[in-house]
Amino acid sequence: MLSEQMEDYLKAIYRLERDGEPPIATSTIAETLDVTPPTVTSMVEKLADRDLVEREKYKGVTTTAEGETVALEIIRHHRLLETFLTEKLGYDWAEVHEEAEVLEHHISEEFERRVAAALDEPEVDPHGDPIPSEALDPVDDVSATALSEHEEGGRLEVARVRDRDPAELTYLADAGITPGTVLTVDEVAPIGMVTVKLESGAEVSLPDHIADAIQVRRPESERPEDGVSEA
Amino acid sequence: MLSEQMEDYLKAIYRLERDGEPPIATSTIAETLDVTPPTVTSMVEKLADRDLVEREKYKGVTTTAEGETVALEIIRHHRLLETFLTEKLGYDWAEVHEEAEVLEHHISEEFERRVAAALDEPEVDPHGDPIPSEALDPVDDVSATALSEHEEGGRLEVARVRDRDPAELTYLADAGITPGTVLTVDEVAPIGMVTVKLESGAEVSLPDHIADAIQVRRPESERPEDGVSEA
DNA sequence: CTTTTGAATTAGACGTGTCTAATTCCCCCC
DNA sequence: GGGGGGAATTAGACACGTCTAATTCAAAAG
Ligand SMILES: [Mn+2]
Ligand SMILES: [Mn+2]
Ligand SMILES: [Mn+2]
Ligand SMILES: [Mn+2]
Helix, strand or coil, X not given: CCCHHHHHHHHHHHHHHHHCCCCECHHHHHHHHCCCHHHHHHHHHHHHHCCCEEEECCCEEEECHHHHHHHHHHHHHHHHHHHHHHHHHCCCCCCHHHHHHHHCCCCCHHHHHHHHHHCCCCCECCCCCXXXXXXXXXXXXXXXXXXXXXXXXXXXXXXXXXXXXXXXXXXXXXXXXXXXXXXXXXXXXXXXXXXXXXXXXXXXEEEHHXXXXXXXXXXXXXXXXXXXXXX | CCCHHHHHHHHHHXXXXXXXXXXXCHHHHHHHHCCCHHXXXXXXXXXXXXXXXXXXXXXXXXXXHHHHHHHHHHHHHHHHHHHHHHHXXXXXXXXXXXXXXXXXXXXXXXXXXXXXXXXXXXXXCCCCCECCCCCCCCCXXXXXXXXXXXXXXXXXXXXXXXXXXXXXXXXXXXXXXXXXXXXXXXEEECCCEEEEEECCCCEEEEEHHHHHHEEEECCHHHCCCCCCCCC
């Protein structure tokens, strides 16, 4: 059995690998988990002893296949729980992260199965993050790009909102921006801000750090069929 | 904040007080929680430091008002969770105890409120155990008696089943005995067994240790109205 | 090929919850 | 009013996850 802490380290390392490039440095993990570097060194030694990570001293770590499975298991729990809390208990999408962060370590496999069934095997959570399958295959990151990287014009659909700040999430939802929202970039201001226009006609201005967190793609209706070339 | 362990000690002490008579001995707690007596001594010292229990060395402990509130909070979580798991996730009543035993320590007050609302503020759990109110007033034990104490004849309604063994609970449910079941005592055998007859006509024989765990009362239809004297 | 310097590791400590072994205490019985 | 015997506590230890302070390392700069 793994401790709650071990699970959190594995989840953090896995996520960091997905974003930046492996191996992941001690200090990076320390910042992510809000602990000191010596703490990371000692925890990482334990994970390496159990073959959950590959470690090269002074270099950093990468997850092994086994470690990755553990991370995906916890991520599946987390995202299923977030979906469950919003769908079945009426939570706001801004509140679910904290609750899921705790519960993800304490639900049984039975609970996981039953929640997934009750939700009809969902594939994305309320923030648009993909939910790993029961088989725990690595989720391929949705082909989406940051809103901040787009020029003016062109219809876009919100795919994911990679933000955890409850106040910001609440603001976005109130403004009408959640996964599935269709919008166009109206103006890219030179002061670190973009303004988008929603289908409702409403205009919403967003500072860069928010626009960075919003991932968009071409709207479903305008996308080529899966597996069919665009030619 | 209290640790998961402290919560479990408090819950155990509270329950033991309700059954036997206070103060509760070190060894009794040790057996209940499956730890050694020195472990209990040291934990109980910590609880006394925090004014959660009253302690008299070499005598035993009793919960303070504050300790009782903590115990009731955890018991409320436990029983709400059991009810939720059976009602909303389709768990069998034999499976819910274990899952609730863990989750009771990890859900937020928000979760508690939302689950209670989703269930329409239930008053008893799947085993017939009363659920403490949100205000955490001590639950007065339902006026029910053990099936094993009844003579032959007389209609009775199952109020609670105080058993945790999954195999036994499954057997009872399969036999048609759950809270709400109406039955009559058919035969009290001198070999430590009672046979009851259900409304369906089925007869079910139960060894004493099971009959001890089944608490019964007069059926609803035959009970005097609340607050109205029987004269 | 050195030196520098910032990151990583080692050393040593602490709080929590648990254990076993040793000791002490309470209380019942003679 | 002692003795005994069983329960409770004390003593000392360990695993875990964390910290601060000291040391060592590796990689960039000179
Ligand atoms: Mn977590
Ligand atoms: Mn999410
Ligand atoms: Mn528990
Ligand atoms: Mn119950």
